[in-house]
Amino acid sequence: MGGQGGGVLTDWIVALAEAQGFAAQSTSVPGVAQRTGATIYYVEMLPPRDGVAPILSLMPTPGDVDVVIAAEMMEAGRSILRGLVTPDRTVMIASTHRSLAVSEKEVPGDGIGDPLAVIDAADFAAKRTIAFDMEALASQNGSVISAALFGVLAAAGVLPFDRAAFEATIKAGGRGAEASLRAFDAAYARAREKPREEVAAFPRKRIDALPDFAGHPSLDKLVGRIRAEFPDVAHGLLFAGVKRLVDFQDPAYADEYLDRLGALLGRDREHGGASRDFAFTVTAAKYVAVAMAYDDVIRVADLKARAARFARVRAEVGAKGDQIVYTTEYMHPRMDEVCGTLPKGLGQWIEDRPTLFSSLDRLVNRGRRVRTGTVLWFLGLYLVSSLRGTRRGTLRHHRERLHREAWLATATGLLSPNYDLAVEALNCRRLVKGYSDTHVRGLSKFDRVMAAVPLLAGREDGADWLRRLRQAALMDEQGIALDGALKTIATL
Template sequence: MDALSPMADQLSREKPLSIAVLAMGGQGGGVLADWIVEVAEAEGWVAQSTSVPGVAQRTGATIYYIEALLPRDGVSPVLSLMPTPGDVDVVIAAELMEAGRSVLRGLVTPDRTTLIASTHRAFAVLEKVAPGDGIGDPIAVTEATDVAARKVIAFDMEALALANGSMISAAMLGALAASETLPFPKQTYEKIIGGGKKGAAASLKAFAAAFDRTRTAPRETPRRGAEKRSDPIPASAGHPKLDALLRRLRSEIPEPAQPMAFVGLKRLVEFQNIAYAHTYLDRLKRLSELDRKHGGEVAGFSFSLEAAKYVAIAMAYDDVIRVADIKVRSSRFTRMRKEIGAKDDQIVYSTEYLHPRAEEICGMLPARIGKFVEDRPALFRALDRFVNRGRRVEVRRLGGFLQLYIVASLRGTRLSSLRHKHEVEHLEKWLTTACETLPTNYRLAVEVLRCRRLVKGYSDTHARGLSKFDRVMNTVPALVGRNDGADWLDRLKRAALIDEAGVELDGAIKTIQVSLN
């Protein structure tokens, strides 16, 4: 920054510079605050930083607060320890929703504040535990910040930092330096960063990249939801048995549903085996023929498309075997090392927290044995008392790894297990309802298939979702003859996804009952 902007020069003379940094654990918020203080002191200012801890990644960020002022007449100023709403010059948020929270706290004001935010997401606990899509709307946040802030600089600083082998703190400092908000030259920032011993070169690289990005493209509109894509169906999979699946896919499934069915095939081959994927195609063929018979072509084969998606999800259910398999995959350990930035010479430990119940143990047993235990309450309670307790499995140790590896190796027995028997019975009952509804009410039959999204997870999560699913499905017979039956079922599905306890669902069901009477 060769020349100071008029705003920066005005800020430097009227009152202390006020900067708030909102960062979660592991994002280098403390390092960023220290850098800003050192830059100010290198330019002859008096500066100090304080922090108010959050609860790391769980419920909020730590707020680092920096104030800086030139001394007057050789007297050092007394600086504040906390930011005052409406009196902050710069807010730096290391995550998009933290930028939104800074607006709610009153730290961002349109007449004064420059907001610098990374547009990437680190989902909060409340977003993760919602039964449906609990993810906050990023568009709503950006619209609010556009109104609340004097100037906004927002792009994915996390991705930029990772691409340059550094932490997001270096990228945020680069954006701050390029914002022309503070009266400090670029060279001073670079000197302070370069004075560090650990990772100085990578930090300087990320700083420079963020500086240039801020000057050329300071704004990036975040995407609402994850980017969805489907791989093109290949001409050949390179294996005769897999090619047989592709031939069936092209010849037996309607073209609009083929991309989704291809995704389902890949998922089920990975979940179990090729024969299991053929079972999937058998079900889809039967449903597609029924779809074609009852006007599916006119409707764009919506019934077949939804079946391709949700039958695959239902057949690739989350059981203990699958969970164990995912936890011991080498790709998982590789991803973990990448996410935490571990170097080749560093050892990464992981501990799995498990809480099995008697239901999961019976579910893994052969169907006859598991049913024998389930039907004898005393025996079932004794088993539950033995297994129903929290466990910490240290995967870094051979014993812990083998526990999960042995459970994962039970994949070959899955199709004869009690859990699979229950899943097949539930799946067939659900598909029977959809097929019986199709001739009378096409749109309602499509919604019946979509209701499968209520069932997910395993253990308590699966039990709650299954309970809601059954309650929603029990209303279908009363909706078949209604022109708005599909709309009502969609409303029930959305109500079931709002809260874990199902209070909204109860209210929606009562509303339907009143309207029918």
């Protein structure tokens, strides 16, 4: 368990055993910190023999564990690695949802562990495996995962106690018993009916189909343009891009996006794109929209001040209607972001005066803990978000546009000598993300990777090498892997 109610579940199991006349003992070894190390709870139980209480162990012994319960997928994998799961004895109960560890989150690219590896290992290592999304089931029933895990334990039939004894244990807890029983019942039924669910290596991507109408004249015009001017294979991503840019700015900005994609489609046709399912246009549909909807201060303020976000936070913490929820944000603005939000001329004027810039940066560049639920801070964020109408005239927008056009010029220039390399050059935009320091680091990696393109343009395997460079750039924040990959490229 890793902060998902392991103590409650452990107490239930011990109380259940003792109520049935068993001697039971629980121990725990806490993790280092949230999601860097999970707390291991160990419960051992035995019936007294001839009136003599058994001597119980403080820690599990590999090869001598009957049940392993993991409240998260990778915790199941760690249990297997520790040798606690054995094929002749252990029943593995695991929730298939993910609560990402810090080591997974800190990777610039996709650092998420492979759940299929855990499932395959469990099939080999465990006597029997029960695995499905118990977190979602518990949430649907207004409870927490510990209640669902307890229900699955009852359904597994490993312990010599009937279902009524499990339910009585929950009822004895008093507070929250009704919701816990709902989750218990749902998990019990699910474990009996369908104890395993299919686990995908990657989350399924959902791209909405292009609708007939969007419900507003300006939006209907955009939908009509997509249908009339672009190949069917690009419709889904173009529609996603249009939605993103309307949300980011306005319909006119999305119309500008379609103008730019139309020009790229023309170049794609000229260089045999039809025979390649318009891979260049489809890739551009995604990453041009990403580039145009960059994360600036205005965007960040807009997202944090939205009613939908406050509602989502309330739902995540389970707040009731009469409860007040405050969200504390950590913000660390720099003068770079302030200048980027100013009109192009003014922002550039300040940046061109290092003494003035440094003096202002000392006033601005410090961490702040912002309670967005308070009136003053909410109004501040709301006012910043209202600057959306001035965005096209800001210094940041000017620089983003220049950088975007330089990138697209490089990519389109590769269409004739190396179509696949041109597509990979578009994919490199994935390296640019976030804002503030995160954006600066990503932009630096992007520029370094793109600088290697001239060395690869004449190679048949140029696209493969550029893909390797991009993957290396996403492996670590410091860019160590990218440094090594660039040295390799230089020797080709």
